[in-house]
Amino acid sequence: MKYNACVDETEAKADEEVANDAAAYLQNVVIPAFVSDVRRGAISPADGFALTELMHSCGINMRYLGRIASLAKKLESIGGISKYTLELLEAEMLARATKHLLADVLNADEATRAAPGDVLVRILNGIFGAAALKSDEDFSSSKAKVGNNGKKSDKGGKQPAPQPQTPAKKRKSSVSIVIPEREEPAAVVSVAETLDAKTIWQRLEKEIQSRFDYTLTLWNREEDVDSTEVPLGRVHKTVLLRRLCQRNGLRVVSRNYDFSSREPFQIDDITGVVPVVKHSLPAHPLAHAKQLLERGRLHLSGGSLATAYELLQETSALLFQVCGAAHEDAALCSTSLATVLYHAGDLAGAIAQQQRALALYTQLCGIDYHDTAFAHANLALFLHANGQTDVAVAHLRRAIYLLELCAGPHFPEISSLYFKMGMMCQDVGQITLALLCHRESLKRGELDRIQAANTLHQMALACGLAGGFREALAYEKKVYSLFKEAFGEDDPRVVEATKFMAKFTERAVEGAKGRVEVDAAAQADAIAHELLAELTIKDEAATASKKKSKKSKASKKH
Template identity: 30%
Template sequence: MAPKAGKAKPKAKGDKKKKEEKVLPTVLDVTVEAPDYTHLTLKGISTDRILDVRKLLAVHVDTCHITSFSLSHEVRGPQLKDTVEIASLKPCHLSIVEEEYTEELAVAHVRRLLDVVACTTAFGVKKPEQKPAPATDAAAEANKPGSPGSVVAGGGGGGGGGEEPMYPPPKLGEFYDFFSFSHLSPPIQYIRRSTRPFVDDKREEDFFQIDVRVCNGKPVTIVASRAGFYPSGKRALINHSLVGLLQQTNRGFEAAYKALMKAFVEHNKFGNLPYGFRSNTWVVPPVVADSPSVFPPLPTEDETWGGNGGGLGRDGKHDHRPWVKEFAILAAMPCKTAEERQVRDRKAFLLHSLFVDVGVLKAIAAIQNLIPDDKSSHEKANGTASSVPHTQQIGDMKITVTKDKADASSKSDVKLDGSQAPGVSFDELAKRNLLKGITADESATVHDTATLGVVVVKHCGYTAVVQVPLDAQLTTVVPAQQDIHIEDQPEGGSNALNVNSLRMLLQKSCVQSPGAVQRLQSSDPEENMATTNFVRKIITDSMQNLEGEAPRETRPIRWELGACWVQHLQNQTSEKADGKKSDETKDVPTVKGLGKQFGQLKEIKKKSDDKSGKSASTKDSTSPNTNDAHSDNTASTKEDKEAILQKALTEAAFQRLKESETGLHAKSPDELIEMAYKYYDDTALPKLVADFGSLELSPVDGRTLTDFMHTRGLQMRSLGQVVELSDKLPHIQSLCIHEMVVRAFKHIVRAVIAAVDDINDMAQSVASCLNILLGPFPEENNDGKCGEDHNLRQKWLEVFLMKRFGLAWKDEYSLDLRKYAILRGLCHKVGLELVTKDYDMDTPHAFRKSDIISIVPIYKHVACSSADGRTLLESSKTFLDKGKLEDAVNYGTKALAKLVAVCGPYHRMTAGAYSLLAVVLYHTGDFNQATIYQQKALDINERELGLDHPDTMKSYGDLAVFYYRLQHTELALKYVNRALYLLHLTCGPSHPNTAATYINVAMMEEGLGNVHVALRYLHEALKCNQRLLGVDHIQTAASYHAIAIALSLMEAYSLSVQHEKTTLRILQSKLGSEDLRTQDAAAWLEYFESKALEQQEAARNGTPKPDASIASRGHLRCIRSSRLYQSR
């Protein structure tokens, strides 16, 4: 829905007119003159600024090594500021001007060179691995159909009969291969700070010396100075860049560096250089496995060379910031217009981001201070020994640290929406959240200071709550004209806090000698047995506690549920006003993939349609106006109820609720709770499943599933209901079951971590826990203990899923579990970093002590960005789905501008806006601009979110399609295969996104002339869509059409006709004859029929065959966008 335009104030100097006439962004060529007088042409966007040009130069092979420079323009002059818009530069021609270094900039320059060459050493797995003998058959095991390395769901994935799988089972050990250039000779072996004395007298402009060893070369000492770098004692050879100096003085380095740059261009000539990465993924870079006790940092985070884990607040400057006052000022800032909210939201974003960074850092420090003092033994580790909270006050921040219980049945008492008031009952909390939701506006997050000022951190068996206490007096007396002075985030918001950098290393006992490494890898059998028994006891005790647990009477409510409920009621009202006539003639669209219980939603709609115009529509009690006509609802009782709500709400909130025209203002809180529950069960849950079935939403893992449910106000405890409603959507059922299993196992791992008394025992205990939870089935292993462990975890799953999710466990669920997906989910939720290798989970001891590298903090806080920006994004998505591309581009552009203004151009929250606008522009045919935006999104996602984050995964897939449309097919195939590898690792081959990606792979193989390979992928996609979505789903039609195209390239036109007829039939039934996609299919069918006739004529007359190449000119709209429509 498009947002309503706010009441704009009169603007001086024609500002308003300018905004209305704003031109949409276009691709812009930026010419940059390098210091060596060569000219580079960069592809930018007309809305880019100088900061964006600097980022483009950083990912260009000719300039990625340059760091200390400014940009000048012949008209605007030298040292252009980062905020200057490049569209204002006429001509768009810039020059790089080398600037002098400070010591800090010189250190950053060294770090950049180390970063650029790191891909030659950091990401490659050494071939002669030091592993015990039994592991030599790991490769053979990974190729077995049922091996855990295959990550196939239920063995139903690829190909038929004795064929090889459609896609080779992904190996976790190959995770970093996409970024590895280890086949090349490293240009640099090492760079170290030199301890040698200066050969010449050290001058004032000299900063420090470094010892550099290049490939096949002797160490050379280089001096870093204000003007650049020079070999010790040879000042005359000074060069502004370290790369320039080494190229000038060492031919071996020059050759190796050129080879690396050439490889970068071959990898992707448009950018996306493999450097700047951070250790932010659950599997660590392979270089870490060589020195796990040290955890060699990637250059970006190497503190030796000025790097860090990102974020702000490490310097302690903000420890005593007046948080209470500033959060109160935020809540009082003007916010009536979109312009006012943008100013306020920028302040809120900066302040809240700083608060979260400082809060997390201080919480981790407080926890780490407690870890050595925890003397409790395994026998006493039930949470009682250290149940007394540790409290610390730092300025306005109050930090409360408690020891977690070593009981997997215990529920977390700490929630973001209730942590400020621990004495509040569940009933009161549900009521408070619902009232917040039904009265929410664009300022709901900022005005809820109690929740905004809370961060919850879990780490190493402790939970820390950081909060800024409310000051009731201050919130009422703070004058709105006060302002908050806060610095902007550097580099456009990039390099946000990487919480993995605050890891607790678990391999501290590993010393340097090879013997110690060998001992570490082959765990002591007695120690292994002791920790295994320890874990079994925790599971057994927790299960007894869980079985005796009384059910919670009150259902919790998320505030988002109230907001979605109000929107649903308003949509109902507008539909009744607008669509009475159209409802009479329009058939209700049937969406395949809905379970039998979805009938509830259809019945609600039917009842309201049948009884429209009559007051008898009281059956749908989620609509509050239905009881207004009853005689017992007198004016006095209505006024009483309004008075109760007025007391519970602020005047502005109550007025908003009244003006929403939903009638909710006339209900008592108890009535509202009851109606909200009914809306939840009868409408919200079935609507979620309907959107899953239509692929409006397409989750690929537990994280995306959780996000989709939480944004609609749905609780994860409803996963059992979602499974029942999704009985025609096996991929959704599989995702839900996997998420429930992950959550069940998460509690066990957390309990084990909390129970360990000595941090040196942590790695072994976690490894034993993972071996029990992810161990083999009894029939896969003859070990008697395997059967006991299997029965134990099976019993735990049965009890936990019934108690927490109301789902009865079935034996067939075990057969469909993808162990790598569960392992990945566990590592995300618990905070584990593992060695990157193939784990053979068909054996009872797949995980060793040496595999568990570290524990990283898990933290939660509310998201604070721009509600207006998110609304614009949703509007853009809606217009895209409706095919209104001009409106989609317009709203997508506005959304991006809003999020850039609030969050910064390179913050992780902005990446989603780049990605959506790229998809929208792709559908308009502007592939160049779409590619530029998607490359930006991918660069941000890889560095800020993680290398296997769902958004990163999606960027790979979408970017591949864009490259294909630009006719860079081999490059496209490289990126789509990366997307496919990650999809197989997370959601497996039986998923609509995987099937859609198969179609895209087929298009690319087809473009390379491999039609037979393409057909295999297309048939696999068709089988997958038929199995998951139904034989008459739009995505199934997409598969039929893609096969028809491929067959036409093989000149099998009669078969093309058959497949296209099926496509047309499905689209006519689903979309109607007027839809553009249906019309496309009709045109294609006519084309294939004409070609079939030509072919028959040619066969009869002996004339040359018709030209088949025309068939590759384009695909059906629903094919072309098959991967892209699943962007939610």
């Protein structure tokens, strides 16, 4: 045909303009706004699954992970975003690239697809094992020198040149027959044997470059460990292992793996492989129940507890009628009800609802789900308010462990959880533990100056309770400088910090005077003890001399 019957050039050009405008809007507006929300802390995805949901809710496809990582890298270089953002993005790209690598390997060989255990172990060891030694490279290079027939070459690496063969002369009486040498069958090399650590990382980096247009900066940089450009302590292999297993359907043994060894995984560590499928089920079983849930949470944030309670109760009844109690919306409804009851003063009811939400999240989503960790943290808050601080601290520690497993130690929420744990310890009089928790909170908090100021203020109060007014004054001076830099001199928080500084200064001076008086009294007591000791010695000496004189007189009389 001389023309495209199904394509109108005008319509195609208009469609291309619309697509270009949408792409430009996505690149210049949507993605920078998403990064800005992460930078401000408005959204904080706890793992790759939460990151995927957030990106899809904002209309961003996962192929833009590299673009987001590039923006996060630039912001991190100027101290404008948390470290965990780039760590989470690179771990997600690695997990997705490993899925494609594993699919290519399994599709290339039927035998490997039938028994994939060896390939899985090799891939895991190649990613998580230590760097290969030079001796292995030498061994592989010496192995490459072997000829096709399995024999090594002569000295100098040269083989004798074959003699040219002349064509046989035509003779009637004799015929020369040349019998070729038998070639040995080529060794069958399986796909698994070709997967070493170097090959795996080369294929992964190529996959990430082609799919996400990004070059890894944190992973596979062991050879550049002396370089100042390579950040240390940013590779969290447990986080990547968890996400990699989620993406590929792997189940591994729960134990402490030695990632410093070259082969941290053995074939027995892989307990199973399960299919990972996509479904078309609706996110919410009943749209009306979802609307009521959102309205109830909105009234809760506005402080209308009675209205929020009614809406959430109606939502819970509708969800129970449609899908039963086992649904994520039911768990979210129970969490919201627990918050309403907590603010209303019904601590027992709040604890019961939060325990129900925790059980639902654990059964439906798993023990390492990010909402399960937040459910532990909320339950700890309610238990502490009810006077069960020992149980509350245990739930807080569980929440911190789960969040470190999901997002790594630089996740911002971990800093606030350590702060809450310090407050709990401080309320029950455990000052030493409170100071340790507050110091850990300061160590984990990277960019939040307000959180740092509040933590330093609580450390000052803890030192004041323990009698260390000089240390309390030093901490409160830091609080004053942070609040003054952030809000100015006229802010009420700055004024309050000034009052605390004056109070701690006064108590420190009184403590110093008291110490001087105590030292003077102790010195006087020491002098008095010395005088008493001297008098005692003199009395004993006089008594001894009298006894000697009496004995001498008695001997003279006799």
